Amino acid sequence: MSDWWVHPASILILGGLLLRWVPARFKRAYLLLVPLLVFGRILGLTHGTFGQVQFLEWTLVFGRVDALSTVFGYIMSLMCLLGTLYGLHVRDDGQHLAAWTYVGGSLGAIYAGDLLTLFLFWELMALSSVFLIWCRRRPESLGAGFRYLLVHTAGGVALLAGIVLHGQATGGDLTFGAFDVKAPTLATYLIMTGFILNAAVPPLHAWLPDAYGEATFNGSVFLCAFTTKTAVYALCRGFAGMEILVPLGVIMALYGVVYAVLENDCRRLLAYHIISQVGYMVAGVGLGTELAINGACAHAFAHILYKGLLFMGCGAVLHMTGQSKFTELGGLYQKMPWTFLFTLLGGLSISAFPLFSGFVSKSMIVAAGFEEHKLWAGFLLMLASVGTFLHTGLKVPYFIWFGKNHCRPETWARAAEPPWNMNAAMAVASILCVFIGCYTPYLYQMLPYPVDYHPYTAYHVSETLQVLLFTAVGFFLLICKLEPEPTISLDMDWFYRMGGRAFRWLARQPVQLLDTCVGELYRVAGMVPLMRSARLAGRFDQSVIDGLVDGLAHSIRGLGQRLRAVQRGHVQQSLAVALGVAALFILLFLLFSSDPR
């Protein structure tokens, strides 16, 4: 290490690892202390390049602190504090550890000065965040988590392939800076694919509503902030001015809005609105002007707060009632009025109402579109704002807290205001949303380029109020058409969910059939003749070889038997008899052959 530099992510990850040894009575204080330390550390960072480590032939840079990374680092650590406060009462150390590691991954990616370090933290984010889904411990969560992981692994592979090709083209220089967007190579496109998958650009977006709708009530508060906005940061850094991102961003903005009309689950609806809102940022990156990049950063900043607030509101409903579907909710203003108020404030912020945060950030991107004479982009983004207010500002609050009461008796009995810490987190987020909307220098002074933009002109206020309030007219006139329906909407995840099923069918049916055929062929053509020849060899062995050997042994035994019959008594006895007989013969011979003379 070239110098001693404490990485903000290391405080979080180490703090998370030590969590299980913290005594229960200090746990809440500790849970707040660690994100506060990280936030303090980020406030204390000075611009420059720190934490350089030599690894093989590359220099890894863990701490590139500049205007762009500072604004993202600031809001990420602030959101970590709010998210932790929101889930302060959750007695699941694993979940806190996963959330902090996830934020650590995000901070690591933001401060990374080279592509390898970026990749390392990029993957850390995917690996740790999946536990926020699994921690809900429903059978559905398991599948959703695996799908999330698989999609992000695919994105990670694209990113890594791009990094390798880029390193080859630059002769090993892996500095993470602006890519040549005027003459993009395959490496550039691969890296961009990795980034836009995390930014949930269609058609690579379906993981987002799938996962965020299935995560724990506080896990989604973390999830909604970090993955997509870290990707926006990476796009700002690497792909400012990449033309293709403008149409992609506009498509995103509208795509999310269309699916939000159909959605019955409030958290999935909010997830589709992340896609829509990140669409503005992606379009801003594509425009690439100073105003547009400032707009993308400002909107990411504001978005993290109001989307976090909205997920907190809907998460509180889920936590307190056990339900998140509009067809299971309604009329809750009597039970959860404060949650309603906070969610409404989040809804007004995302809808870019004057005096709320979205108004001062979103309009920068739309203005940049108009200034760049991309009128179609400007008008379509305005249309997406209509949809945003329609759903997040009107549909979500109306169908949860007002509208027809679909609550079952047990849901109604359970419903109540959430614990103090959840309310406190929502209150702080609400105050920040209003503060950013009212006092623009707070946000504008943090942006990477000097800001010469004034959102509060009579024309802009009049334009916004007309668009939004007449959207409300449309909503109340067509409210019967918006009545929630107990359905799910098929999205791009259909391809890999059904594709997986098709693969399983393929494995079960044709592949297994082929396997059976090959097995049968092997049996008929291989095993059967082999068995037959073995049987023949066995028979030959038994009858010929064994016969020969057995016959020989049999003959020897027979001969032995016979010899045994011939042979009897002791050898000495036989010898004595033989000698006796021989002596007798000799005596007789001498007797009869002697001369009688």
Place this chain on the structure above:
Amino acid sequence: MRLLRWIEFLRNRLRTVVWVCLVVLGLLVVVDALPGLVDKEHHAHTAPERWPAFWAVFGFVGCVALIVLSKWFGHAGIMQREDYYDE
């Protein structure tokens, strides 16, 4: 529970609330049409934006179009029963 009382207060006077909203909408359109108040010359990018109440019509028509087209799209096979992915 003062907040709850406020919500109940407004709900019990829904007619008045609706009338106030309609008046606000009307005022918004009137104000937009006054060149002295809303400077369109310097801010509008296209000719239609200079028309009075252009953005009001844009908001309303956009909202209706989004609802109608999205629901049509949804009912064309995208919206499925909840156990669609169950085996």
